[in-house]
Amino acid sequence: MAILELSDISVRFGGLQALTDVSFRVSEGDIVGLIGPNGAGKTTVFNVITGVYQTSSGQVSYDGRPLKALRPHKILALGVARTFQNIRLFQNMTALENVMVAQHSRTREGVFGAILRTRTQKREEGRIREKAMQALSFMGLADFAGEVASNLAYGLQRRLEIARALASEPQTLLLDEPAAGLNPAESRELMHTIGRISALGISILMVEHDMKVVMGICRSIVVLDHGVMIAEGRPEEIQRDPRVIEAYLGHG
Amino acid sequence: MTTPASRKLWLGYAVAMLWLYVLLWPLIGIKPGGLEFATSAAIWAKLAAISAILLVLWQLKQRGVFDFVSRPAEAVSKALGKATDRVPTRLWLVLAFACAVAFPLVTERYAHDVAISVLVYICLGLGLNVVVGMAGLLDLGYIAFYGVGAYTYALLSVHFGLSFWLCLPIAGAFSAVAGCIIGYPTLRMRGDYLAIVTLGFGEIVRIILNNWMSLTNGPNGILGIKPPGAYWWQDGKIEHIWLGSLEQFYYVILGLAVCTIVAVYRINHSRIGRAFEAVREDQTAAELMGVNTLGIKLLAYAMGAVFGGLAGAFFAARMRFVSPESFTFIESAMVLAMVVLGGMGSIPGVILGALALIALPEIFRGFELYRMFVFGGVMAMMMLFRPKGLWPAKRMGARSEERD
Numbered sequence: 001m002a003i004l005e006l007s008d009i010s011v012r013f014g015g016l017q018a019l020t021d022v023s024f025r026v027s028e029g030d031i032v033g034l035i036g037p038n039g040a041g042k043t044t045v046f047n048v049i050t051g052v053y054q055t056s057s058g059q060v061s062y063d064g065r066p067l068k069a070l071r072p073h074k075i076l077a078l079g080v081a082r083t084f085q086n087i088r089l090f091q092n093m094t095a096l097e098n099v100m101v102a103q104h105s106r107t108r109e110g111v112f113g114a115i116l117r118t119r120t121q122k123r124e125e126g127r128i129r130e131k132a133m134q135a136l137s138f139m140g141l142a143d144f145a146g147e148v149a150s151n152l153a154y155g156l157q158r159r160l161e162i163a164r165a166l167a168s169e170p171q172t173l174l175l176d177e178p179a180a181g182l183n184p185a186e187s188r189e190l191m192h193t194i195g196r197i198s199a200l201g202i203s204i205l206m207v208e209h210d211m212k213v214v215m216g217i218c219r220s221i222v223v224l225d226h227g228v229m230i231a232e233g234r235p236e237e238i239q240r241d242p243r244v245i246e247a248y249l250g251h252g
Numbered sequence: 253m254t255t256p257a258s259r260k261l262w263l264g265y266a267v268a269m270l271w272l273y274v275l276l277w278p279l280i281g282i283k284p285g286g287l288e289f290a291t292s293a294a295i296w297a298k299l300a301a302i303s304a305i306l307l308v309l310w311q312l313k314q315r316g317v318f319d320f321v322s323r324p325a326e327a328v329s330k331a332l333g334k335a336t337d338r339v340p341t342r343l344w345l346v347l348a349f350a351c352a353v354a355f356p357l358v359t360e361r362y363a364h365d366v367a368i369s370v371l372v373y374i375c376l377g378l379g380l381n382v383v384v385g386m387a388g389l390l391d392l393g394y395i396a397f398y399g400v401g402a403y404t405y406a407l408l409s410v411h412f413g414l415s416f417w418l419c420l421p422i423a424g425a426f427s428a429v430a431g432c433i434i435g436y437p438t439l440r441m442r443g444d445y446l447a448i449v450t451l452g453f454g455e456i457v458r459i460i461l462n463n464w465m466s467l468t469n470g471p472n473g474i475l476g477i478k479p480p481g482a483y484w485w486q487d488g489k490i491e492h493i494w495l496g497s498l499e500q501f502y503y504v505i506l507g508l509a510v511c512t513i514v515a516v517y518r519i520n521h522s523r524i525g526r527a528f529e530a531v532r533e534d535q536t537a538a539e540l541m542g543v544n545t546l547g548i549k550l551l552a553y554a555m556g557a558v559f560g561g562l563a564g565a566f567f568a569a570r571m572r573f574v575s576p577e578s579f580t581f582i583e584s585a586m587v588l589a590m591v592v593l594g595g596m597g598s599i600p601g602v603i604l605g606a607l608a609l610i611a612l613p614e615i616f617r618g619f620e621l622y623r624m625f626v627f628g629g630v631m632a633m634m635m636l637f638r639p640k641g642l643w644p645a646k647r648m649g650a651r652s653e654e655r656d
Contacts, residue, residue, distance in 0.1 A: 050540055052536070071539070071544070072539045072540045073541075073543055073544045073545070076541060076542040077542055081541075082540060084537065088534050088536070088537040089534075089537075090533035090534060090538070091534075092529075092533060093526075093530070093533060097526055097529070100526055101526050101527065101529075101530045101538065101541055101542075101543065102542060103523070104523060104526070104527055104530075104541070104542045104543050105542030106542075107523050109522070109523055110524065111524055111555065113522075114518050114521075114522035114523070114525070115514075115515045115518050117518060121522070125523070128523065164541060165541075168541060168542055
């Protein structure tokens with residue numbers, strides 16, 4: 001049972017209280033949406049989970065294991081992968097290479113294996129390539145494997161980010177505004193894709209502004225406002241929640 | 253004739269020529285006896301005339317005046333390109349290797365000497381290429397590892413009489429340790445700060461070599477280093493000989509360079525190489541995609557240092573003398589220039605860079621006085637017109653495919 005659990009997370013940057021006592025959990029196979037107005041602290045939550053920021057108090061645990069003081073690459077190795085709000089691909093590498101990097105934490109061969117091209121190294125390289133191609137095909141990018149990332153169209157770059165995260169064989173996937181900048185058709189396709197990822201048994205936590213996507217696919221939703229959790233529940237509950245409406249629209 | 257575009261061009265040209273004179277005159281015209289304009293003006297006039305002719309030719313070409321020549325020439329070169337494309341890469345490599353092997357048989361001593369230093373610099377450039385080109389860590393003190401390798405072999409040879417072949421891996425290992433020592437404190441730095449710190453470390457190593465009299469004999473250097481030994485067929489039986497001729501040294505360094513090329517190529521096309529590149533492209537994203545960035549950066553330093561150290565050990569064996577003045581900052585800058593000039597991250601680029609910076613000045617010995625002038629000019633031109641280097645690293649498609 002891989003459960004991502006945040007309990008009483010607070011993050012302070014100097015005098016700025018970015019998060020205050022945020023607690024929620026992502027159970028296995030769940031699709032959880034994290035929403036809130038701009039500056040609510042959604043991306044901060046992601047950065048805390050993936051070890052980019054340290055919490056001031058409270059703890060994140062994954063699979064019953066506290067993540068505190070683990071470096072980001074260790075957290076990925078535990079099975080939590082993420083994408084970025086502003087696309088952060090390895091721009092000068094090909095799509096395939098981008099995705100192959102994600103296999104780094106799943107593979108072992110070192111420098112000597114690489115220089116001597118040992119049999120195990122070759123086998124491992126083959127496996128990395130195969131896994132990477134699988135991830136690319138899953139996201140419908142197989143035809144672009146040899147293309148340099150920066151030459152891909154925006155929508156494809158978004159998909160490549162997800163492919164890269166998937167290639168790390170995660171159990172939990174954090175998507176940071178995956179629909180940002182996509183047209184309605186692409187958004188619909190994204191929803192379908194997220195459904196397929198979920199069908200693989202991967203839990204998903206996503207930050208998203210596109211309410212159609214969030215309401216359409218998330219099984220539960222967490223709402224943040226100014227770093228405070230103001231609501232949590234099923235989509236239809238959230239839509240009716242007066243505090244949420246107030247946070248988004250202000251006082252009526 | 254005078255379209256607005258061409259008028260603009262000539263205006264730009266006039267400004268550039270004026271600028272050139274402003275730059276040129278202080279270099280030539282300011283003399284102890286007073287200011288003088290005639291010499292600089294004469295040189296300037298020549299340069300201006302040549303460039304004006306070139307500009308006119310270029311304009312005519314743009315207008316298509318030379319189409320009757322260039323069209324067929326283009327077709328021929330395209331056909332040639334297609335024909336050469338069909339030859340497999342492996343054949344080219346074999347051909348290049350055969351040429352390299354045959355080189356000393358058809359050339360003179362002097363050429364051997366130049367070829368040896370080109371190959372040494374190829375090793376150094378490839379080593380630095382791992383750090384700068386692949387992992388994107390600007391290292392201005394790289395020559396320190398060359399020095400560590402050279403002194404490791406020098407000391408082990410003089411004091412313990414150890415053989416070159418045994419010391420080669422030891423020199424590599426010592427350099428790797430030095431790489432880690434220098435790399436560790438700089439792990440959290442990026443960009444400019446990193447460059448400054450590595451520059452400082454390079455100087456520290458040189459100053460230690462210069463001042464630790466009891467160990468390194470200071471600026472006097474270390475004499476009496478043994479050349480590499482070998483077993484050779486002689487007078488009907490296998491005998492141990494000391495390598496002495498330049499030709500023999502050439503083959504040793506050729507072997508070392510080939511090993512370095514193969515090793516760097518293979519690292520580049522492995523999981524480690526991809527991690528290096530990921531760190532270069534976006535360190536934070538790399539860390540979040542499971543790359544232990546601190547470990548990988550340290551590894552990059554160590555790998556680069558190993559190749560530098562191996563080249564250093566060879567240098568000590570070939571010169572049979574080492575002193576700190578071989579490891580000054582200008583050498584670091586030279587190696588870095590090769591990497592940048594050739595194309596960061598590109599193996600053939602670094603080789604071309606080493607050839608360009610070591611062999612060409614030797615070929616044009618006659619113009620030695622103008623060497624630095626041309627050097628600077630060429631560097632500036634390169635950065636303007638081919639910012640990615642002579643032979644940029646290839647990344648399109650085929651790069652990832654297993655082709656070897």
